[in-house]
Amino acid sequence: MWDYTEKVREHFFNPRNAGPLDGANAVGDVGSIQCGDALRLMLRVDPETERILDAHFQTFGCGSAIASSSALTEIVKGMTLDEALQVSNQQIADYLDGLPPEKMHCSVMGREALQAAIANYRGETWVDDHEEGAMVCKCFAVDSVLIEDVVRANNLTTVEQVTHYTKAGGGCCSCHEGIEEILSNVSAERCTAPMPPSLADAPKPAAQPIAIHVTKPATEPAARPRLTNFQRMRKIEETIEAIRPMLQRDHGDIEVVEIDGKNIYVNLKGACQGCMMEQATLSGIQAQLVDALGEFVQLLPAGMLGLSARR
Amino acid sequence: MSPIYLDNNATTACDPAVVEAMLPYFTEQFGNASSMHSFGNKVAQGLKEARVAVQKLIGAEFDSEIIFTSCGTESDSTAILSALKAQPERNQIITTVVEHPAILALCEHLEKEGTVVHRLKVDKKGRLDIDEYKSLLSPRTAIVSVMWANNETGTLFPVEQMAAMARTVGAMFHTDAVQAVGKVPIDLKKSKIDMLSLSGHKLHAPKGIGVLYLRRNTRFRPLLRGGHQERGRRAGTENSASIVGLGKAAEQAMEYMEFENTEVKRLRDRLEAGILAQVPHAFVTGDPANRLPNTANIAFEYVEGEAILLLLNKQGIAASSGSACTSGSLEPSHVMRAMGIPYTAAHGTIRFSLSRYNTEEEIDRVIEAAPPIIAQLRKLSPYWNESGPTAAEQAFAPAYA
Ligand SMILES: Cc1ncc(COP(=O)(O)O)c(C=O)c1O
Ligand code: FES
Numbered sequence: 265m266w267d268y269t270e271k272v273r274e275h276f277f278n279p280r281n282a283g284p285l286d287g288a289n290a291v292g293d294v295g296s297i298q299c300g301d302a303l304r305l306m307l308r309v310d311p312e313t314e315r316i317l318d319a320h321f322q323t324f325g326c327g328s329a330i331a332s333s334s335a336l337t338e339i340v341k342g343m344t345l346d347e348a349l350q351v352s353n354q355q356i357a358d359y360l361d362g363l364p365p366e367k368m369h370c371s372v373m374g375r376e377a378l379q380a381a382i383a384n385y386r387g388e389t390w391v392d393d394h395e396e397g398a399m400v401c402k403c404f405a406v407d408s409v410l411i412e413d414v415v416r417a418n419n420l421t422t423v424e425q426v427t428h429y430t431k432a433g434g435g436c437c438s439c440h441e442g443i444e445e446i447l448s449n450v451s452a453e454r455c456t457a458p459m460p461p462s463l464a465d466a467p468k469p470a471a472q473p474i475a476i477h478v479t480k481p482a483t484e485p486a487a488r489p490r491l492t493n494f495q496r497m498r499k500i501e502e503t504i505e506a507i508r509p510m511l512q513r514d515h516g517d518i519e520v521v522e523i524d525g526k527n528i529y530v531n532l533k534g535a536c537q538g539c540m541m542e543q544a545t546l547s548g549i550q551a552q553l554v555d556a557l558g559e560f561v562q563l564l565p566a567g568m569l570g571l572s573a574r575r
Numbered sequence: 576m577s578p579i580y581l582d583n584n585a586t587t588a589c590d591p592a593v594v595e596a597m598l599p600y601f602t603e604q605f606g607n608a609s610s611m612h613s614f615g616n617k618v619a620q621g622l623k624e625a626r627v628a629v630q631k632l633i634g635a636e637f638d639s640e641i642i643f644t645s646c647g648t649e650s651d652s653t654a655i656l657s658a659l660k661a662q663p664e665r666n667q668i669i670t671t672v673v674e675h676p677a678i679l680a681l682c683e684h685l686e687k688e689g690t691v692v693h694r695l696k697v698d699k700k701g702r703l704d705i706d707e708y709k710s711l712l713s714p715r716t717a718i719v720s721v722m723w724a725n726n727e728t729g730t731l732f733p734v735e736q737m738a739a740m741a742r743t744v745g746a747m748f749h750t751d752a753v754q755a756v757g758k759v760p761i762d763l764k765k766s767k768i769d770m771l772s773l774s775g776h777k778l779h780a781p782k783g784i785g786v787l788y789l790r791r792n793t794r795f796r797p798l799l800r801g802g803h804q805e806r807g808r809r810a811g812t813e814n815s816a817s818i819v820g821l822g823k824a825a826e827q828a829m830e831y832m833e834f835e836n837t838e839v840k841r842l843r844d845r846l847e848a849g850i851l852a853q854v855p856h857a858f859v860t861g862d863p864a865n866r867l868p869n870t871a872n873i874a875f876e877y878v879e880g881e882a883i884l885l886l887l888n889k890q891g892i893a894a895s896s897g898s899a900c901t902s903g904s905l906e907p908s909h910v911m912r913a914m915g916i917p918y919t920a921a922h923g924t925i926r927f928s929l930s931r932y933n934t935e936e937e938i939d940r941v942i943e944a945a946p947p948i949i950a951q952l953r954k955l956s957p958y959w960n961e962s963g964p965t966a967a968e969q970a971f972a973p974a975y976a
Contacts, residue, residue: 279955282954283955301879303957324879324922324955325879326881
């Protein structure tokens with residue numbers, strides 16, 4: 265049973281302004297086929313003042329959808345259209361003393377109906393750009409579509425980052441499995457970074473063991489290079505520069521920190537950092553460097569710099 | 576006005592006789608059945624009798640085929656995981672699209688780990704296509720898991736026939752009979768069913784007790800390993816009070832089997848006919864000719880289920896709905912969608928599930944209460960005007976998200 269507030273129950277059992285409205289001159293029809301709710305908002309607007317004289321609704325939906333519709337009509341009555349456009353879904357929810365997280369979309373539908381009705385009055389077409397997904401985080405009412413969008417737009421790679429951006433996962437933590445699943449789906453579709461041929465062909469690159477942290481830097485001094493030190497550095501720089509645009513396209517980057525014989529220490533930045541594909545990316549770049557230099561080199565994270573020095 | 580409980584497929588009230596049988600096991604009979612003293616001895620005797628009662632209810636050949644678990648969900652998981660582990664050379668599961676989440680969510684998870692899952696579709700009455708099933712059976716099939724009766728519509732599946740077919744390719748057959756046990760006669764020794772799940776709280780025993788029937792000679796790998804309880808097939812100290820309660824409930828279910836299929840069925844039919852006679856644009860979902868005697872699932876078009884439930888509840892009537900809004904997911908029931916019920920009807924499905932405790936007087940009160948509620952909500956619905964659905968449903972075509 266939902267934990268509805270007294271106000272929600274009251275508006276559900278005794279909805280205000282229900283049914284068709286005579287003389288309506290602004291009508292907004294919205295719905296979400298998925299969640300099964302649909303709402304028609306009817307307004308009578310004074311053409312002189314653009315003030316909403318009356319508002320009615322018809323709703324196909326659950327208790328909170330009906331209560332949200334009822335609340336909406338009460339809120340906007342007497343407002344000008346411009347004022348009404350400022351009404352947020354949170355305002356509708358607050359009017360009802362809050363809605364359960366899973367039901368917040370009912371208030372969103374109310375706001376959208378309002379926008380649609382006003383667009384209808386002004387002879388504009390209203391496009392719904394709102395898409396909703398399954399509820400992932402119940403503590404903070406965050407759905408899968410929002411998480412996906414934010415992960416994509418900001419190249420997030422960890423649950424902590426998702427929590428930081430969306431709050432999702434910051435409460436009881438029971439949604440972390442769901443968030444991790446979204447992260448790995450997005451990361452799999454996004455990664456176009458260079459990969460060593462063996463990995464590129466493998467069906468599940470992510471299943472490769474992440475060996476980077478256990479690889480010990482080669483400790484013997486480098487064999488006499490065929491290039492001068494300066495030429496060699498230039499070559500390494502050129503190769504890395506050629507790869508960078510590819511990483512930047514994925515919102516990542518790489519910088520060379522130190523070259524110590526066979527060991528080249530780099531920093532992976534942005535999206536590449538902490539990405540599940542980090543190991544694959546490094547091996548891919550390493551393969552290209554080996555190719556360009558004609559000698560074996562090892563690409564290592566800058567974090568391992570101190571380790572070899574101490575040996 | 577006393578409340579009317581018509582949600583017995585969700586859970587049932589413990590029968591007073593069940594509670595009475597259990598009580599001593601919280602007080603003087605608190606011992607551990609495995610212990611070598613008189614405290615444990617009486618408990619072991621209680622468990623033995625309960626095992627035999629359950630054995631009789633489902634017609635198992637041996638009482639050692641009964642494994643007590645913590646719930647229906649545990650029995651389901653144990654059955655499927657065991658079949659996969661015990662037969663590494665087989666990696667396919669055949670199930671249906673209308674199973675309970677206890678099966679579906681597990682299969683989805685196993686799929687991610689590489690198990691091949693085939694889900695049999697249903698037609699608009701919720702029936703399976705046996706030819707499709709036949710075409711999917713192969714030497715790679717580890718287990719077939721098909722529910723005996725659907726929890727939402729009550730529709731019965733031909734599990735005995737399907738079990739015999741599975742046997743021909745050497746696949747194991749499991750049935751989630753959580754809704755069927757106690758409502759329809761079951762005689763496992765005459766069937767080819769290898770495993771069956773049941774759950775106490777659906778037949779007037781307490782919550783938190785279940786059974787996995789495991790046919791003798793079926794290869795098995797336990798889910799929980801540890802002590803030697805349940806012959807090592809399900810470790811963990813027995814929930815003796817609940818097991819004894821389930822035994823009592825099983826005895827009673829046997830006694831009332833006839834009643835369930837005559838009197839309870841009559842009340843169900845009366846309820847259904849009474850409502851449908853008064854409410855236009857409403858229909859029974861599932862296969863009315865072949866279903867549990869206690870279940871009526873009615874789709875009320877153009878109104879939403881949660882709203883109906885809230886208004887019913889206000890009059891003390893408890894039922895449930897396949898509407899998205901009652902579950903917290905955004906989709907209406909997967910069972911309704913699988914049957915191709917349109918969204919405007921799927922969201923308005925109400926399940927009335929009866930028990931032997933319901934009376935004719937109660938049913939008549941529901942027949943009186945429901946129609947005005949539907950009419951009241953239809954007045955609010957944009958799909959409805961005055962006396963019927965808005966013309967061709969085209970009048971209301973919202974911008975869908
Ligand atoms: C068909 C079916 N299977 C499994 C279950 C789960 O049983 P339990 O609640 O004992 O885990 C239920 C109960 O909701 C059910 O209806
Ligand atoms: S459900 Fe996401 S933190 Fe609780």
